[in-house]
Amino acid sequence: AWLRHQAGGFKDQDGFEREVVRHVETTLARSLYNCDESAAYSATALAFRDRLILEWNRTQQRQTFADSKRVYYLSLEFLMGRALDNAMLNVGQKDLAKAGLSDLGFRIEDVIQQEHDAALGNGGLGRLAACFLDSLASLNYPAWGYGLRYRYGIFKQEIIDGYQVEVPDYWLDFNPWEFPRHDVTVDIQFYGNVEKKTNDAGKTVCHWEAGETVKAVAYDVPIPGYATPTTNNLRLWSSKAASGEFDFQKFNSGDYESSVADQQRAETISAVLYPNDNLDRGKELRLKQQYFWVAASLYDIVRRFKKTNRSWKEFPEQVAIQLNDTHPTLAIVELQRILIDLEGLEWDEAWNIVVNTFGYTNHTVLPEALEKWSVPLIQHLLPRHLQIIYDINLYFLQTVERQFPDDREILRDVSIIEESQPKMIRMAFLAIVGSHKVNGVAELHSDLIKTTIFKDFVRIFGPDKFTNVTNGITPRRWLHQANPRLSELIASKTGGHGFLTDLTALNKLELHVNDKAFRKEWAEIKYANKVRLAKHIKATTGVTVNPAALFDVQVKRIHEYKRQQMNIFGAIHRYLALKAMTPEERQKQLPRVSIFGGKAAPGYWMAKQIIHLINSVGAVVNNDKEIGDLLKVVFLEDYNVSKAEMIIPASDISEHISTAGTEASGTSNMKFVLNGGLIIGTCDGANIEITREIDESNIFLFGHLSEEVEELRHTHLYGEHVVDPKLAAVFAEIEKGTFGNPQDFAGMVSAVREHGDYYLVSDDFSSYVDSHAAVDEAYRDQEGWVTKCITSVARMGFFSSDRCINEYAEEIWNVEPLKVEA
Numbered sequence: 001a002w003l004r005h006q007a008g009g010f011k012d013q014d015g016f017e018r019e020v021v022r023h024v025e026t027t028l029a030r031s032l033y034n035c036d037e038s039a040a041y042s043a044t045a046l047a048f049r050d051r052l053i054l055e056w057n058r059t060q061q062r063q064t065f066a067d068s069k070r071v072y073y074l075s076l077e078f079l080m081g082r083a084l085d086n087a088m089l090n091v092g093q094k095d096l097a098k099a100g101l102s103d104l105g106f107r108i109e110d111v112i113q114q115e116h117d118a119a120l121g122n123g124g125l126g127r128l129a130a131c132f133l134d135s136l137a138s139l140n141y142p143a144w145g146y147g148l149r150y151r152y153g154i155f156k157q158e159i160i161d162g163y164q165v166e167v168p169d170y171w172l173d174f175n176p177w178e179f180p181r182h183d184v185t186v187d188i189q190f191y192g193n194v195e196k197k198t199n200d201a202g203k204t205v206c207h208w209e210a211g212e213t214v215k216a217v218a219y220d221v222p223i224p225g226y227a228t229p230t231t232n233n234l235r236l237w238s239s240k241a242a243s244g245e246f247d248f249q250k251f252n253s254g255d256y257e258s259s260v261a262d263q264q265r266a267e268t269i270s271a272v273l274y275p276n277d278n279l280d281r282g283k284e285l286r287l288k289q290q291y292f293w294v295a296a297s298l299y300d301i302v303r304r305f306k307k308t309n310r311s312w313k314e315f316p317e318q319v320a321i322q323l324n325d326t327h328p329t330l331a332i333v334e335l336q337r338i339l340i341d342l343e344g345l346e347w348d349e350a351w352n353i354v355v356n357t358f359g360y361t362n363h364t365v366l367p368e369a370l371e372k373w374s375v376p377l378i379q380h381l382l383p384r385h386l387q388i389i390y391d392i393n394l395y396f397l398q399t400v401e402r403q404f405p406d407d408r409e410i411l412r413d414v415s416i417i418e419e420s421q422p423k424m425i426r427m428a429f430l431a432i433v434g435s436h437k438v439n440g441v442a443e444l445h446s447d448l449i450k451t452t453i454f455k456d457f458v459r460i461f462g463p464d465k466f467t468n469v470t471n472g473i474t475p476r477r478w479l480h481q482a483n484p485r486l487s488e489l490i491a492s493k494t495g496g497h498g499f500l501t502d503l504t505a506l507n508k509l510e511l512h513v514n515d516k517a518f519r520k521e522w523a524e525i526k527y528a529n530k531v532r533l534a535k536h537i538k539a540t541t542g543v544t545v546n547p548a549a550l551f552d553v554q555v556k557r558i559h560e561y562k563r564q565q566m567n568i569f570g571a572i573h574r575y576l577a578l579k580a581m582t583p584e585e586r587q588k589q590l591p592r593v594s595i596f597g598g599k600a601a602p603g604y605w606m607a608k609q610i611i612h613l614i615n616s617v618g619a620v621v622n623n624d625k626e627i628g629d630l631l632k633v634v635f636l637e638d639y640n641v642s643k644a645e646m647i648i649p650a651s652d653i654s655e656h657i658s659t660a661g662t663e664a665s666g667t668s669n670m671k672f673v674l675n676g677g678l679i680i681g682t683c684d685g686a687n688i689e690i691t692r693e694i695d696e697s698n699i700f701l702f703g704h705l706s707e708e709v710e711e712l713r714h715t716h717l718y719g720e721h722v723v724d725p726k727l728a729a730v731f732a733e734i735e736k737g738t739f740g741n742p743q744d745f746a747g748m749v750s751a752v753r754e755h756g757d758y759y760l761v762s763d764d765f766s767s768y769v770d771s772h773a774a775v776d777e778a779y780r781d782q783e784g785w786v787t788k789c790i791t792s793v794a795r796m797g798f799f800s801s802d803r804c805i806n807e808y809a810e811e812i813w814n815v816e817p818l819k820v821e822a
């Protein structure tokens with residue numbers, strides 16, 4: 001009854017079963033007697049997607065008819081995970097499907113598990129985009145996502161002999177969630193040169209005579225909102241050879257092979273997601289991906305706008321485009337090109353439209369993650385765009401010069417073109433200049449960008465152009481779907497499932513914090529989730545872990561700034577401390593399971609070394625009879641969205657321990673707390689706001705503050721740098737060969753000891769170890785621990801991506817939800 005509308009649903013269980021059977025027998029061409037779990041998944045998914053597409057059609061009609069402003073979220077990454085469970089829950093028909101599948105002889109959990117994750121992203125930025133799509137639809141905003149339909153998502157990770165091995169993720173064999181639109185295509189141009197021409201009106205215009213054309217084909221993915229009929233669209237572009245006469249000529253003249261090669265070259269553009277997270281490599285194919293996707297999306301957006309027969313100046317009143325980091329920044333240049341070269345607008349009028357259309361979200365301050373493209377590369381691939389970029393820069397620098405007449409330095413510092421060898425285009429600067437709002441993703445991060453990397457732009461544009469929108473997560477996937485029992489328990493105490501659409505309703509839980517039965521049920525759910533994870537650990541690693549032990553989890557991309565190395569050094573320290581104890585002392589210690597997961601970028605040597613050390617430590621510790629249950633160290637292979645849905649609800653304490661000032665926000669920190677786990681962390685990113693909300697008594701904070709980082713780094717390099725003695729003992733143990741050949745880990749050790757310890761592992765180690773001792777202490781008091789967990793969950797309402805999307809809508813996009821009748 002809590003669903004006012006069963007959008008995209010089935011009339012009854014019978015109707016659902018009939019559709020499943022029909023799909024098994026016709027679409028899949030199988031007999032019911034030969035229907036395995038995989039076929040049951042396919043048929044169930046097809047049955048639901050049939051319903052979704054009907055609601056999708058109605059939504060698109062409604063939004064077109066209403067003719068109000070739309071949001072376009074441009075992201076190179078959408079880390080969607082599985083779709084079936086989410087679709088069933090969002091339309092409120094999981095129970096019906098469960099009964100129906102059971103009637104047909106299947107367990108719904110097994111059927112759901114058959115689905116391959118849609119893993120079109122690296123980590124936080126891609127998952128944020130997916131949470132945003134869920135919130136946009138659930139809040140009834142007219143919004144589209146635009147991305148690339150990679151044939152290969154993020155690689156699958158295998159751990160072989162303790163090392164990461166990358167395996168391609170070919171995920172499109174069977175994907176019921178996409179609708180190919182072979183009639184929605186755009187020709188995208190590359191290379192060639194620019195000529196000045198005189199048009200019919202006698203005006204000089206630039207004409208880009210391109211050297212290569214590639215076709216973009218649209219694939220649409222329906223995005224169902226929760227408890228609403230709104231079903232938005234995620235449009236992913238796939239590249240194909242443009243079948244021009246040229247190809248036929250080649251073909252006819254017997255040059256078959258070269259025509260096939262053309263085809264393959266075109267299809268390469270959308271073939272693979274670049275697996276780097278927070279590390280820019282400047283590869284030509286990546287630039288091609290960016291322009292291909294941006295040009296196709298803008299063509300599509302402009303085409304839709306033109307159907308309304310409005311004047312161009314109304315464009316920003318109809319269209320808001322959000323740039324998810326700088327990856328789509330060429331969209332700014334492309335829209336300016338469309339307006340001046342193709343639509344004949346004057347520069348200033350066009351530029352006004354452009355700036356009022358775009359918003360830019362920055363996700364990082366790490367210098368190695370800030371995109372730059374070489375001028376010669378852009379000159380070669382997009383000659384007309386380079387001219388426009390130079391003009392944008394010229395006009396921008398002219399205004400800066402008028403504003404700061406005697407300041408040569410600022411001109412050099414804010415120039416979109418870096419005067420290096422070769423010259424480079426600073427994409428973040430271009431994004432700032434071409435947008436009306438720039439936002440960071442957590443308070444500290446938004447402050448940092450204003451005072452460090454973008455400080456000159458605050459002087460130029462004033463502080464109001466810069467704003468903060470603290471990240472959020474969708475409670476539908478990250479509580480209701482991932483932790484159904486906890487969701488039900490919360491519903492039973494807060495008056496139903498209203499918290500799923502207004503997460504602040506969680507605060508009602510505080511009234512029940514002393515309710516015995518409630519607390520017992522709460523603890524039982526956590527334990528059951530830990531049992532499930534323990535089974536997974538046993539099945540995938542062979543390690544037996546005790547579900548009553550404290551589960552300590554760090555799952556995220558492997559990166560030096562996230563400091564998994566500090567975590568494993570801490571585990572070694574714990575191991576050494578246990579070994580040094582008498583058996584009597586040892587008896588009194590609290591059992592712990594240290595759980596790691598995450599992928600290293602294939603070319604990131606240090607990150608791979610960290611994975612190897614974690615596995616090597618596990619191999620020793622887990623087989624040490626003296627230690628037994630007191631410490632286990634496990635590395636879970638192939639961390640992804642669906643694994644996160646199992647791991648996060650099973651955590652007691654999770655680690656968010658980046659060097660202060662480096663993690664823009666973090667979003668898994670929010671997921672862990674929402675699922676009744678506590679955090680050990682630094683004063684970084686959203687940890688700070690989580691602390692403010694839940695109270696500092698409910699979080700384990702340690703380490704230096706972001707204000708202190710610069711000076712510490714300086715001291716390491718130019719002053720005295722003494723490595724923390726506890727850490728030195730850990731290094732000595734590694735160097736004794738306890739965990740295998742010390743040479744294998746020499747890089748990690750010397751990064752701290754010999755190379756300036758850029759991430760301050762040594763500076764924070766001692767307070768990190770102390771903080772873990774405080775965790776142990778607190779966990780011994782099980783009642784106190786449960787109180788902390790319940791109180792924290794009750795105070796997490798702020799971190800819903802619904803709140804976050806409403807802030808974007810009001811402060812950046814100026815769009816309103818489209819009311820739908822129940």
Ligand code: 26Y
Nearest residue numbers: 124125277278279280363663664665666667
């Ligand atoms: C330039 C290119 C190689 C590149 C590719 C991916 C650069 C960055 C990225 C991904 C960045 C990313 O995932 N950033 C994360 O965004 C999250 C959502 O805002 C934040 O919570 C998290 O702190 C940040 O690291």
